[in-house]
Each structure stands twice: as structure tokens, then as C-alpha cells.
Amino acid sequence: MPAPTFLIIGATGTQGSSVVSALLQNAGASPIQILAVTRNPSSTKAKSLAASDPRVKLLNGDPSSPEALFQSAAMQVDGVFCVTVHGPPGAEEKQAQSLVDASLAHGVQHFVFTSADRGGDVLSETNPTPVAHIASKHRIEAYIQQKTAGTALRWTFLRPVTFMDNLTPDFPGKGFAAMWRQVGSKPIQLVAARDIGYFGAVALLRPEKYAGRKIGIAGDELNFEQACSVFRETMGVEMPTTFCAVGSVLKMAMKDIGAMFTWFETAGYGVNIAAARRENPNLQDFATWLKESSGFRDMRKN
Template identity: 30%
Template sequence: MILVTGATGAVGREVAGLLAAAGPVRILARRPERLTVRGPEAEVVAGEYADRPALDRALNGVTSVFLVTNSPTEPDDERVATAAAAAGVRHLVKLSMMAVEEPGADDFITRRQRENEQAVRESGVPWTFVRPRTFMSNTLSWAPGIRSSGVVRALYGDAPVACIDPRDVAAVAVGVLTGTGHEGKAYAVSGPEAITAREQTAQLSRALGRPLRFEELGPDAARAALLAKYPRPVAEAFLESAERQLAGAKAAVVPTVHDVTGSEARPFRTWAADHKDAFAPVQR
């Protein structure tokens, strides 16, 4: 039995769906009503990482775990890894981020992910880290502006990033969870090309069949927008990450998707075409 966490998120829901299509899977969910993966093959355990009895129930009889955490302050990786060790789990596959292996990345979020990876290593459970680059689905944050005025507003429109379709990250994770010989390895995962926000806007425009305009935000405006949504350390981490992207630190393409799954990584234009309805004007 494989346990999937984070199954309401961009990657976790895809992992759970792929596994459920092939056989039984167990899902730990803080809010089960938000799950999109349902059916006789998907067993759901309601609970959260801080609830050790719920964790123990979810881990009972489990051989492998797909771990997704997102709290910048809670020790959730340590909680799950400790409980997994006690339950006799044989493989823990953690969704991390590519920046952890890059010496120039020293923002708050990256430092926390390094600490989280270390907690998993120290648990004694055989581990694999899946370290994706920026998700293509992050552009969904542009949807309100596109729907209302046909405008994308973002920081550094000409900064390249080899962004990745969450479906491809999930395929790599499932390959690692169901395959052999992956323990003790870390897989950097990127898309097939480096693309800028300005180029993404043009490709979304073609997918939607309507003109879109890109407006570059200045650092001060971007900081204000981020601080309206996130705590200061997180907002500043995003800004530091954007500076690294501007310097070209996120443009490298790696062949991991093909190496693990046998399929090519999807380009952004494919993701845009498949998700164009999310950017379409609301029908009244």
C-alpha cells in the first residue's frame, strides 16, 4: 500500500490519481471534501501531520509514502518521517525543490526545504527526493487579471525558467514509488525549455485565441503584492528567488522526466492549451 499526502495540491492530486488508476492507494487529507480522487481504489484517512494518531492510522500497513509539506514553520517532515519509521515504512519519497542543490540559493524557503530533507534523511527510512523546478501551474495566479482585463502582471518578464508541468512531476514520483533502485537518490526535474513570463503570456494568448498584454511589475509593487498574501519571510524568499531567475539560475533543462518515465516533458504551450478554461472569462 502507498500513502499519498498533499493530494489536494497540484502534484499530489496527480500522484493519487495515477496510483488509484492502477490499484489501491491510501490518502491522508486534512480536508477530505476537497479531494478530487475518489472511488473504490482510494482509501481516505482524515487527519493532519500534527495529529499523530491519525498519522499512525494512515501509515498502518503502508510500504511507501509520497510526502508533500508546505508549512514554512511546522516540523511536518520530521513528524511524518518519525511516524513512518515507527510504522516500518520502507520508502519515503519527498517532494522538495531544485533550489536545495544550488549553492547560490539561500532564501528562507530553500533553507527550510534543506532542513526538511535532512529530517527525512535522519529518520532512517530509505528516501528519495523529487526536486522540481517552478510549476507551470503557478501561472494560474494570472487568471483573474487575464479574465478581467487581458493583462498579465508579473515581476521580470524576461527572466527564463525551465518550468515543469505538475503532471510530469507526478509521473516521475509515481515511477519512483512503484519502481526499484531509487532509494538514496535525488532527482532534479525540469520542463523541456526555459521560458519567460512574457513568452508564457504570448503562448496563453494563442491558446485562448485572444490578445493578452504583459505588464512588468517593479520590485516595490511585487513586494507589496506578495506581502498582502504571505508572511514577510516567505514574500522576501519569493523576491530573492525571482532575482536568481533573472540572473539565469533557473534556466537549465534536465532530462529526468524522460529518464524516469520514458516520456518527454510537456512544454508550456501544451499545459496552456490543456488549462485554457481556467483563464477564460466567466460566463454570466
């Protein structure tokens, strides 16, 4: 029986690279084949990925042209991990829909789509939300279910929340913190990209367990002041941020992100974190992410 082959969209991006790493870790010595899709195989990230394990093969191509990807692969693809990239209205849907159609045409058995939580398991079924990039994922889920009904292609939907990885030591990270502050006392749910990678990998490796499931993923729930306290206790310094006015400017400039933070103020995510942690006991909370996965230095060690 040939080794299972997995096509990973966005393999050099935040989520895709996390899936590749988790696949290698969770597969152990199993003879899997990973086709890591990248637009630029000569980039530092792509070269590092290719050098990480002989089971990883770079596949040069554009996710918006999936037929060409399958032709380039020149082998049977068993599972696909799909992450869509923000773009003009309809762009994310076009990316995912064309990849689903190509997967059906090429006999793919399992399609893992990284979507977004929309208020918990129940609300996520009927609530697109007023946030454009989240609403598009609601429509993609519906398309996948409709197109694969009665076919051999199974699916898994991952529904993560806001990434802890958005908090970085540079200006974009400080801007994220400023927008978080404006949400006020209401907590928001957060997830480490590493943990999305874990769920993507185990879904691909064990489709018999994960097919047909919709999995909310979050590792912590904190308001801004609580996050500042955790940061201070964990890193020994104050959490970097910038003026609230900068947050307001960013929300106006990036209307979709602004709509998301406004949604946080009145509604927001509703992942059952305890249930997610039962699935993955190593799910990172904010403090663990700071210590193990973030780009911040623990100043207490100086």
C-alpha cells in the same frame, strides 16, 4: 502478498492530487491501496477523490500529527508521499521531520519527498538558496538522509521548479505573471503539477528503480516575452497579466515569494530538462500544458 499501501499527504492539494491520479493511472489494474490524507473529508475535492476509484480511501487527519495518521490507517503503510505546506519559519521542517520519524517507527519502506531544485544536480547539494521555503527543503533532505542512514527506510527526492499551474485566469495568476515580467529577459524554468504527480507515483510504485535518487523536474524554460508569444500562438489571445506595480506590491507582501523572484534574476533553477524528458517523454512544455491542463480556453476555437 498484500497490496502495497501508499500514504499521500496533501491528497486534495495540487501535488498530492496529481500523485493520486498518476498512481491510479500507472498502477493499471494492480490492487494498490491509497490512503488520501485530508483535513476535510466532506469537501468537494475529497469526495471527488474518494469517488474516483475504490482503491482510494480518505484518511481524515492533520499531517503535522503523523502518529495519529498511522494509528488511523490501521494497516501497514509501504510508501509515503510527503509534501510540506508553507508556514512560519521551521514549520515545513517540523512537518517533514515528524513524518519521517513516524515512518521509521511504523516500518515504512519508501519515503518520497517533494523538495525543490536549487540550481541543478550539483548546486542543489550545497546551495540552500536565499529563498526561505527552498532552503527549508534543503535542510529537510539532509535530515532524511541522516535519520534513515543504516535503516530499511529508502527515500527519493523530487526537485521540481516553479509550477505552470501558478498561471491562472484570476487575479493571483495575473500577479504571478506580473512578477515573472519583472525578472526581465532571463528565462525561468517551469513544470506542470501533473508531471510532479507522475514522478511521485512511479517512485512509489517502483522503489527498486527510484530509491536513493534525486530527480530534477522541469518541462520548459522561458522568459516572460517568450511565454507571452507561446500563449498567444496557443490560445489565440494575449497572456493575462497586470501592472508591474502590482507585482512589486505582491513581492513586498509575500517576502518569501519576492525573494524567489529576485533569486530568478541572478541565479535560479538548473534542471536538465532533456534528462527529465528521457525519464518521462510525456513531460509537458508550456504550450502542451496550456492546451491539456490549464484553466485557459483556446479562443481560436470560438
